[in-house]
Amino acid sequence: MFIPTTFGFISSKVVPLYAPTFRRAILRNTFRNTPGSRFGALSFKEFSCKKFTKDHEWIVVENNLGTVGITDYAQKALGDVVFVETPEIGTVVEQSGACGAVESVKAASDIYAPVSGEIVDVNKNLAETPGLINKSPETDGWLCKIKLSNPSELNDLLEENDYHSHCEKSH
Amino acid sequence: MSLFFSTFRNTLTGIPTSILPYVYLSQISYEKALNLQKLLVRRRFENKNSSDLLLLLQHPPTFTTGRRDIGKTTNDEAYLRKLGAEYFETLRGGQTTFHGPGQLVGYPILDLRNFKLSVRCYVAAIEHVIINTCNAYGIVASTTKNTGVWVGDDKICAIGIQVQRFITSHGFALNCNTDLNWFDHIIPCGLEDKKMTSLTNEYAKEGKKTIITVEQVIPTLCQHFGYVFGRPLKPLKDVNNESDRALMQILDEFLMI
Numbered sequence: 001m002f003i004p005t006t007f008g009f010i011s012s013k014v015v016p017l018y019a020p021t022f023r024r025a026i027l028r029n030t031f032r033n034t035p036g037s038r039f040g041a042l043s044f045k046e047f048s049c050k051k052f053t054k055d056h057e058w059i060v061v062e063n064n065l066g067t068v069g070i071t072d073y074a075q076k077a078l079g080d081v082v083f084v085e086t087p088e089i090g091t092v093v094e095q096s097g098a099c100g101a102v103e104s105v106k107a108a109s110d111i112y113a114p115v116s117g118e119i120v121d122v123n124k125n126l127a128e129t130p131g132l133i134n135k136s137p138e139t140d141g142w143l144c145k146i147k148l149s150n151p152s153e154l155n156d157l158l159e160e161n162d163y164h165s166h167c168e169k170s171h
Numbered sequence: 172m173s174l175f176f177s178t179f180r181n182t183l184t185g186i187p188t189s190i191l192p193y194v195y196l197s198q199i200s201y202e203k204a205l206n207l208q209k210l211l212v213r214r215r216f217e218n219k220n221s222s223d224l225l226l227l228l229q230h231p232p233t234f235t236t237g238r239r240d241i242g243k244t245t246n247d248e249a250y251l252r253k254l255g256a257e258y259f260e261t262l263r264g265g266q267t268t269f270h271g272p273g274q275l276v277g278y279p280i281l282d283l284r285n286f287k288l289s290v291r292c293y294v295a296a297i298e299h300v301i302i303n304t305c306n307a308y309g310i311v312a313s314t315t316k317n318t319g320v321w322v323g324d325d326k327i328c329a330i331g332i333q334v335q336r337f338i339t340s341h342g343f344a345l346n347c348n349t350d351l352n353w354f355d356h357i358i359p360c361g362l363e364d365k366k367m368t369s370l371t372n373e374y375a376k377e378g379k380k381t382i383i384t385v386e387q388v389i390p391t392l393c394q395h396f397g398y399v400f401g402r403p404l405k406p407l408k409d410v411n412n413e414s415d416r417a418l419m420q421i422l423d424e425f426l427m428i
Contacts, residue, residue, distance in 0.1 A: 083239040105264070106263075106265040106319070107294055108333050109333075110333075
């Protein structure tokens with residue numbers, strides 16, 4: 001699958017090996033506050049970053065707005081998704097608080113918010129096409145968008161390679 | 172998301188072989204059983220050393236529906252309550268079903284991490300337990316594309332699960348000598364062209380007049396549950412460790428209310 005980055009998409013086959021160092025190197029060289037720099041004095045957190053939870057949710061944050069979904073690992077383990085319960089817009093969630101559920105094989109599995117904040121949007125396509133979770137779990141199958149109330153909570157989450165290590169240990 | 176990805180086998184390997192306690196609560200109202208499950212699940216969240224437990228019971232006539240139908244069944248509820256049954260909307264997977272006397276209901280309160288099971292594999296494991304139990308009575312049961320356990324085209328056991336932070340609740344409902352006429356008032360599990368059956372009904376089809384009761388099935392089901400999940404089952408009152416004695420006390424106090 002393709003991982004969204006600030007500079008477009010990178011194949012997931014390449015990203016896990018060096019993505020954190022790659023991104024840090026690019027950002028160090030590009031976002032220095034030097035005259036003539038295209039990006040001026042923009043801070044790192046204003047650009048999108050993708051983080052993961054141990055419970056197999058992902059979040060991509062851009063301009064303090066987080067898009068949340070479940071991972072490809074999670075959808076494979078669930079089986080065919082037949083129903084998605086998204087949170088209500090306006091709901092205030094706490095980090096690790098329940099924010100919806102996914103149903104497959106007559107089992108409803110709760111989803112937990114990676115960060116605290118307010119639900120400002122939900123993916124309405126999932127009502128008619130819950131299978132988007134299986135088909136595109138980390139892109140078109142996003143679940144909800146959260147306006148972050150405490151961006152420092154992102155530090156509690158896993159980078160991609162740490163998340164993959166976590167998945168391997170779970171077997 | 173509370174899950175692991177694992178290949179399911181008939182007998183799971185590489186998992187703890189400690190005793191899995193079970194308790195038979197006889198007939199208990201749906202509301203009371205629901206509150207008990209919430210208590211036990213919360214206890215598992217708060218105390219990682221607390222035991223897995225299999226609750227076995229029967230309900231008085233009760234219709235329940237699952238998560239995706241919450242708020243959509245007001246008319247059905249009014250009609251079904253007039254029949255003299257209770258009605259509950261729940262957070263489990265699956266759609267509308269019936270619980271009543273003669274039906275063996277099982278609510279495994281398990282930490283899936285103890286078994287290295289994904290949600291999909293856990294449901295498959297439950298189905299295998301039921302199939303093996305039916306086979307013990309000479310009834311050939313199987314799975315189909317629709318979750319649950321079937322004898323030919325007729326459903327003998329419904330399954331509906333909730334998973335919260337790896338902890339399971341709700342479970343399965345195996346018809347032993349259930350009055351199947353109750354199911355005529357609903358579309359069981361949302362499948363319009365399917366009928367329900369029971370162990371006793373399958374015996375009757377073969378001309379056998381034996382009634383198979385819930386109490387008779389429990390030892391067989393526990394044996395196969397232990398085999399499939401790789402942990403022998405024992406009545407909670409006979410398990411002699413501090414954690415399970417504490418659990419017994421919680422159950423005693425809860426049931427006395």
